[in-house]
Amino acid sequence: MDLRLDGIHHSYGSTEVLSGISLDIPAGQIVCLVGPSGCGKSTLLRFVGGLEQPTGGAVLQVGTPPAGCLNPLTYVFQDFALLPWRSVRGNIAFALAPHRLPRAEEEAIITDVLARTKLSDFADALPKQISGGMKQRVAIARALAVRPAVMLMDEPLSALDSQTRELLMDDLVTLWTRAPFTAVYVTHNLSEAVRLGHKIVVLSRRPGKIREVVDIDTPLSERRHGDPALEAAEARLWGLMRDEAAAADAELLHV
Numbered sequence: 001m002d003l004r005l006d007g008i009h010h011s012y013g014s015t016e017v018l019s020g021i022s023l024d025i026p027a028g029q030i031v032c033l034v035g036p037s038g039c040g041k042s043t044l045l046r047f048v049g050g051l052e053q054p055t056g057g058a059v060l061q062v063g064t065p066p067a068g069c070l071n072p073l074t075y076v077f078q079d080f081a082l083l084p085w086r087s088v089r090g091n092i093a094f095a096l097a098p099h100r101l102p103r104a105e106e107e108a109i110i111t112d113v114l115a116r117t118k119l120s121d122f123a124d125a126l127p128k129q130i131s132g133g134m135k136q137r138v139a140i141a142r143a144l145a146v147r148p149a150v151m152l153m154d155e156p157l158s159a160l161d162s163q164t165r166e167l168l169m170d171d172l173v174t175l176w177t178r179a180p181f182t183a184v185y186v187t188h189n190l191s192e193a194v195r196l197g198h199k200i201v202v203l204s205r206r207p208g209k210i211r212e213v214v215d216i217d218t219p220l221s222e223r224r225h226g227d228p229a230l231e232a233a234e235a236r237l238w239g240l241m242r243d244e245a246a247a248a249d250a251e252l253l254h255v
């Protein structure tokens, strides 16, 4: 299932936040949204997930969700959003509960996503007993468990230290390489965008408009930290964003 954003506009009261956003999100690709603070990235993600409706335009689902999909759109948040009183397994089961699957099928899904996110040995741990990186792997496992058509990821690595972030990027690449998933991935971090994005959408400062869409053709599994081609792509993105990021920063100072 592809997603198509068709002429999205949005205002909160008299503040215009997004303007004329049209974009295709093809199945099996990770599409990163980058742009200066306050340009409307998270707002756009909420529209894609149906949590809010834009003032104008539409988010269209094109085609059918993949076989076995329980929930077409699912979120992964920066702060993990785990239930602290439930184990790793219990947090994943919680996402499956509304679907009332036969017990054996639910167990099979949980076993599979725990293995894919390297959490099998921690199934019975509580969130407070595991590291930040593992917590985010639980959140990713929980999202994968409902076999979504599209994962909506809002700064999923921002709360983690830089080494953990590197490791999780490797994990996401491995997960995608074994079973390509579709994601809309909001990030401030351009090196994350060039490591993970097939398509990087650069938004202007508020009201966010699409300035440019940068395609990165190097297969995800061949992208390495320090790769000159990726560094060049990152520099190009920064070139597109620098003046607007500085202006957005200055604007925040005057709020």
Ligand SMILES: Nc1ncnc2c1ncn2[C@@H]1O[C@H](COP(=O)(O)OP(=O)(O)OP(=O)(O)O)[C@@H](O)[C@H]1O
Pocket (backbone or CB within 6 Å): 012, 017, 035, 036, 037, 038, 039, 040, 041, 042, 043, 044, 188, 206
């Ligand atoms: N519910 C809301 N009501 C009013 N204004 C809002 C609401 N949500 C967001 N905004 C405003 O809309 C603009 C875009 O916010 P949004 O969080 O989408 O930007 P962002 O690009 O994700 O920002 P950041 O990069 O800083 O996380 C901001 O000016 C924000 O203050």
